[in-house]
Amino acid sequence: MESIKAPRGTRDILGDESWKWARVLEVSRGVAADFGYREVMLPIFEHTELFSRGIGDTTDVVEKEMYTFTDKGGRSITLRPELTASMMRSYLEHDMNRAAQPAKLWSWGPMFRYERPQKGRYRQFSQIDFETLGSPSPLADVETIDASMELFRRLGLSNLQVLINSVGCPECRPVYRETLKKFFSDRINDLCETCQGRFERNPLRILDCKKPGCRDLTGLAPSVTDSLCGECGAHFDAVTSGLSRIGVSVSVDNRLVRGLDYYTKTAYEILAGELGSQNAVCGGGRYDNLAEAIGGPHVPGVGFASGIDRIIITMEGQGACVGDEPKTDIFVIAAAPDAEIDAAALAHELRASGLSADMDFMGRSLKARMKQASQCGALYACIIGPDEKSSGSVAIKDMRSGEQETLPMSSAAARLSLAIGERAR
Ligand code: HAM
Numbered sequence: 006m007e008s009i010k011a012p013r014g015t016r017d018i019l020g021d022e023s024w025k026w027a028r029v030l031e032v033s034r035g036v037a038a039d040f041g042y043r044e045v046m047l048p049i050f051e052h053t054e055l056f057s058r059g060i061g062d063t064t065d066v067v068e069k070e071m072y073t074f075t076d077k078g079g080r081s082i083t084l085r086p087e088l089t090a091s092m093m094r095s096y097l098e099h100d101m102n103r104a105a106q107p108a109k110l111w112s113w114g115p116m117f118r119y120e121r122p123q124k125g126r127y128r129q130f131s132q133i134d135f136e137t138l139g140s141p142s143p144l145a146d147v148e149t150i151d152a153s154m155e156l157f158r159r160l161g162l163s164n165l166q167v168l169i170n171s172v173g174c175p176e177c178r179p180v181y182r183e184t185l186k187k188f189f190s191d192r193i194n195d196l197c198e199t200c201q202g203r204f205e206r207n208p209l210r211i212l213d214c215k216k217p218g219c220r221d222l223t224g225l226a227p228s229v230t231d232s233l234c235g236e237c238g239a240h241f242d243a244v245t246s247g248l249s250r251i252g253v254s255v256s257v258d259n260r261l262v263r264g265l266d267y268y269t270k271t272a273y274e275i276l277a278g279e280l281g282s283q284n285a286v287c288g289g290g291r292y293d294n295l296a297e298a299i300g301g302p303h304v305p306g307v308g309f310a311s312g313i314d315r316i317i318i319t320m321e322g323q324g325a326c327v328g329d330e331p332k333t334d335i336f337v338i339a340a341a342p343d344a345e346i347d348a349a350a351l352a353h354e355l356r357a358s359g360l361s362a363d364m365d366f367m368g369r370s371l372k373a374r375m376k377q378a379s380q381c382g383a384l385y386a387c388i389i390g391p392d393e394k395s396s397g398s399v400a401i402k403d404m405r406s407g408e409q410e411t412l413p414m415s416s417a418a419a420r421l422s423l424a425i426g427e428r429a430r
Contacts (some may be wrong), residue, residue, distance in 0.1 A: 014128025061266025209256025332382030
């Protein structure tokens with residue numbers, strides 16, 4: 006029988022990588038605290054309608070990529086493809102609009118999109134998501150972009166490119182839509198097949214096409230900035246000048262439209278060269294009409310999400326340092342058959358006094374156990390042989406210098422705590 010493998014587009018995050026995830030989350034938690042975002046934990050599945058209405062029926066995510074199924078109660082359920090719609094749903098459901106505004110929330114976890122898997126693109130991937138709900142101020146947009154850049158700065162990432170654009174609002178976007186349609190109507194045969202389909206349904210998405218023929222055309226297309234209404238234009242200027250005031254350098258890219266329909270005004274992406282064709286390490290923007298689209302009152306909002314898988318690929322590609330894999334302080338070795346239980350008791354005592362300790366219980370030889378001690382990066386090995394067993398002592402070997410001393414078992418934990426504390430200083 007063929008062995009069962011993980012489904013296409015999913016992957017196991019093993020021990021050599023999972024500690025990096027823990028670091029990324031620790032840094033995210035620090036940034037969230039420093040910017041005043043509170044953590045929320047949201048369901049992994051929601052009613053399908055939340056996403057079809059929130060993200061938009063004509064988006065690739067809703068049309069082609071959602072993991073949707075009917076549950077045993079006959080409801081249409083979808084594994085979340087992103088967090089923004091869920092965050093807004095939660096905000097409305099818990100009447101957060103009645104408290105002081107804005108509500109600044111963050112969350113993280115797995116998302117699901119049925120996409121073609123490739124480097125940096127998975128069917129199950131994880132995002133860190135920050136949202137500011139309830140404020141129309143361009144300063145909230147500035148702070149959002151600042152928070153994402155601060156996250157990457159603390160993670161040691163560099164050479165990131167921030168692209169920003171305005172996608173307007175329901176007042177000015179239809180005007181731009183018509184301008185674009187007029188531009189593409191004479192050139193429709195030069196567009197790729199996908200973009201020919203987008204021409205009627207969602208012409209703005211043509212701007213996002215990466216195919217060379219379409220890119221040549223979109224380079225000549227009228228710019229959205231020229232179609233913005235007064236309010237959207239002023240908002241965009243306030244965001245770009247706010248960013249320049251705090252020293253975040255951005256490039257305006259009028260072709261940036263993003264793949265989710267809820268955006269209004271600001272849209273931005275952060276790109277990293279190390280990612281190859283899936284080069285966005287972060288994406289976000291403002292979504293002032295999302296709350297109404299899912300049946301709520303008017304609630305402006307702005308936020309970003311960053312893919313943890315992609316953050317780690319970028320960190321590895323850049324050799325960015327987030328510290329070392331955590332190591333075990335002490336490896337305890339029984340070097341006599343009747344000392345196994347003493348070794349277990351010592352490991353217990355060491356852990357209770359705040360140290361990390363490990364031991365073998367597979368009956369390996371002394372030589373193999375010494376090898377294990379150095380492989381797990383232990384600073385000290387504690388060896389209990391026949392002599393130590395009979396005298397109630399333990400031999401402590403410094404794994405770096407090779408020096409060894411024998412101590413009464415009862416004072417080993419205190420002595421090792423002191424020695425390891427001094428090393429850390
Ligand atoms: P998004 O651009 O669809 O935006 O995704 C945000 C980030 O998630 C991307 O920049 C990328 O790092 C990561 N990502 C997306 N799809 C995949 C995938 N298949 N595999 C690996 N990583 C992926 C959103 O999801 C919006 N909700 C962002 C937002 C928050 N806008 C406002 N607030």
